[in-house]
Amino acid sequence: MRPNIDQQRQQLMRDGYVILREMIRPDELETLRVSVDAIVEKAKVSSGRVTMTDWVDKQTGNVVEFCFDDRIFNFSRQLMNAPDAAPLGMWVLCSSGTGWHRDIHPIDMAPLDGLQEDIESNGPPYVQWNIALYDDNYLHVIPESHLRRNNNAERKVERRFGVVPLPGAISVDLKAGDGVVYINAILHSATLNGDNKRRTFHLGYQAFGGRGFTHFFLPATMGIHFVEHLKSWATERCHYFEKLHTKRHNDVAFILRAILEKDKLAFENGLNWIHRSEHARMTTLVVLSKIAYLIRKYKDSEAEDHANDPCIQSVTDRFTASELEQLWRRFVVLDSKLQSDNEQYEPLFQSGPMKYFFYEMPVDFGVKNFIASWDE
Ligand SMILES: O=C(O)CCC(=O)C(=O)O
Ligand SMILES: [Fe+2]
Incomplete structure (x- = not known):
């Protein structure tokens, strides 16, 4: 008997991943393979990854439709316990x-x-998927590592070492048509397995309107530039996804303005609105500090090093440069609590050595202290 959604949610929370057998029906598998091969051919790559929405056309629209399908969209939403969800990107x-x-x-x-x-406390705000069109045992995970720090064995390893043996690591063995959904804080790797043709959908869904807020903002959204190639239900879904992202930009801009104007009530209401649970609200406040940093940094910037410009711009445009300077000053105390005097470093994260803590949240500093710090 297949486990029900509650059991699957428990499994995701406990292990950090759930394998779903035969997600793709045998009759779908062949048409998806044909489309994905056409996309990979068009993109002229044979290794690495291809952004599907850059290459999709009328003939290959079924791959995007598949990624919007309820088996993935609705299931992700249910797993995250969120009223709404939207994908962030879709690759092969x-x-x-x-x-x-x-x-x-x-x-x-x-x-x-x-x-x-x-x-x-609040469930994952994002789940990531690998769905295999051909047998795929590239992915490895360390079950349960999504909810703990690195252990001693892991601390001795660097990403560049490759898929070295680590205690508890398992290979995620997907047969063609199987999928795995995981919390991407989990320790994971992928073996180079050149003999096996790999064509695996890789995508992520973000939760909207759930108990918590996103952990990473402002990522580039998928956009809607490819919807003309989709069936009408999928086009509608894509517009719905984009609206969720836009609404989130608006919410964030509202809260940042409340902070700028020292409007305590509007700030608290806004924060409670985007992060409904009273647990771990401080985590979202730290995410807001990162946004404030980013939009100040990229205001009027000529830098081309940031792939996410349109989304950053959409929030940045609502503030003048001097407002962004002032806004950042509201976060300076919190930001200092996120840093050490000494350089910090932990392997297996996607950041190099820096003064920001990799693990530790500020001690004895909560939302009330943040508000009080505006006048320091
Ligand atoms: O190749 C894989 O399955 C893993 C890819 C991965 O680690 C990532 O996209 O962050
Ligand atoms: Fe990864």
Whole structure:
């Protein structure tokens, strides 16, 4: 008997991943393979990954429709216990590997302890998928590592070492048509397995309107530039996704303005609105500090190093440069609590050595202290 959604949610929370057998029906598998091969061919790559929405056309629209299908969209939403959800991007993984890591970059995210507290209290705000069109045993995970720090064995390893043996690591053995959904704070890696043709959908869904808030903002959204190739139900879904992202931009801009104007009530209402649970709200406040930093940094910036410009711009545009300077001053005390005097470093994260803590949330500093710090 297949486990029900509650059991699957428990499994996700406990292990950090859930394998779903035969997600793709045998009759679908062949048409999806044809489309994905056409996309990979068009993109002229055979290893690494291809962004599907860059290459999709009328003939290959079924791959995007598949990723919007209820088996993935609705299931992700239910797993995250969220009223709404939207994908962040959709790729095809071709033959390529990567060493051990968590998809966490503490330079512009909250420290891991805070993220894990939030996941534990409020459920994951994001789930990531690998769905295999051909048998795929590239992915490895360390079960349960999504809710703990690195252990001693893991601390001795660097991502560049590749898929070295680590205690408890398992290979995620997917047959064609199987999928795995996981919390990407989990330690994971992918072996280079050049003999096996790899064509695996790789995508993530973000939760909207759930108990917590996103852990990473402002990521580029998928956009809607490809919807003309989709069936009408999928086009509608894509517009719905984009609206969720826009609404989130508006909410964030509202809260940042309340902070700028020292409007305590509007700020508290806004924060409670985007992060409804009273648990781990501080984690979201740290995420807001990272946004304030980012939009100040990229205001009027000529830098082309940031792939996410349109989304950053959409929030940045609502503030003048001097407002952004002032806004950042409201976060200076909190930001100092997120840093050490000494350089910090932990392997298997996606940030290099820096003064920001990788694990530790500020001690004895909560939302009330943040408000009080505006006048310091
Ligand atoms: O190739 C894989 O399955 C893993 C990819 C990965 O680690 C990532 O996208 O962060
Ligand atoms: Fe990863």
